[in-house]
Amino acid sequence: MGASQSSQARPEQVVSAPESSTSVSFSPSLIDRLSSPASSKEPSESTDDIVRRRLAAESAHIRSQEAEILSKISAALEKENLDKEKPGMSSEVLGRDIEEVREKVERMKRDREEKEGEGIRKAKEDILRCYRENAQRPLDCWREVETFKTEVAKLEKAFVKSLQ
Template sequence: FSPALISRLSSPHEPVAPSSNTDDIVRRRLAAESAHLRSQEAEILHSISAALEKENLDREKPGMSSQVLGRDIEEIREKVERMKEKKNNESEGVKLARQSVEQCYLANEDKPLDCWKQVEAFKTEVAKLEQAFVKSLQ
């Protein structure tokens, strides 16, 4: 007999069943698929948490806080008050000129043409007010 055959027969190895080889292949494939699914799950969880974090940051933007909105409202109120005061101060001359025109018309009901000086003064005051308004817009 050949020495290879004798050593093979004398070795204590048990014959390998073909089913155990198949089982190993299936186990390896299952482990690989399981690892792949775990990595996909981790990626999905990461993307979901990133999206939620971005959404929370968008909600917490400084432009949306109640304190900032309160300050903006207060600034707008102050601007409105300043505009009212400015309007009242600027139109004081117009008010006086209008009152003088009204008084002149009431005093000269039968001769309204005598009030041309007061009308010209009123027109001048209105023109000044218009010019000031246009300058404030520039």
């Protein structure tokens, strides 16, 4: 079929230059391509342009698939995390946790007050009373401050002694 069409012989055209003694011959297909009206128009898309366009389209398609897969994975992970947290994060559990923290704070406060003793507590109250009474002249409270320092020094000595 195709062989019979391509094997049809066309007369070869010979172009010779008047100054030179060599002759140049062109194949009929080249002459047809050069003389056809399609060749006078803009050149058709090159193979590189076609390949680039296809690669860009395929790349965009792959990126969209990747984004879709990532969104599905993140949604699945989020659902899994929520499923794990639900039993542990009920309002009852949070309420118990808050209550435990309150109890610890109260216990620490009581322990601190017990360790301070009556002398430090009284010295603190005396300083506060003196500052309130002498708001314009706080330096008049030096005696109360010295008493407080003495009580703190006693407490520090007792603490160091308990560590030995």
